[in-house]
Amino acid sequence: MDAKPVDDPPHSTEKYDEGALLPEQQTKINELKIKKRIENERYLQKHPELNILCRDFIRQACLQKPSDIRQFAAGYFTHPMLEKRIDKLINEQIESVNSDIKVISEGIFQR
Numbered sequence: 001m002d003a004k005p006v007d008d009p010p011h012s013t014e015k016y017d018e019g020a021l022l023p024e025q026q027t028k029i030n031e032l033k034i035k036k037r038i039e040n041e042r043y044l045q046k047h048p049e050l051n052i053l054c055r056d057f058i059r060q061a062c063l064q065k066p067s068d069i070r071q072f073a074a075g076y077f078t079h080p081m082l083e084k085r086i087d088k089l090i091n092e093q094i095e096s097v098n099s100d101i102k103v104i105s106e107g108i109f110q111r
Contacts, residue, residue, distance in 0.1 A: 052089050 021029070044050060057076055066072035076082070 049086055049090055052093065053086055056086070056089060 060076060061069060061072060064072065
């Protein structure tokens, strides 16, 4: 494995300092980044509600176009009905998937 991150160069730096880390150190950092990405992906797979939550927040922000997004976010994420809203959206998504499966399976069996 090449020590220099070719596909994922550092961000927010003026100049990439190739001599800042030893090749072994850069290799360890690259391995840690891969491990963390895998851990994060597993977490997201275990918590699909997080995707629904983020998607709904962005949708609401785009619809309402608040002038103070921080205040809007604080209100959104602390709203007392948020848990029920997310549960409703999860159930709607499940119903939609089940409906799609039903349509597909009916199409298969009618052939």
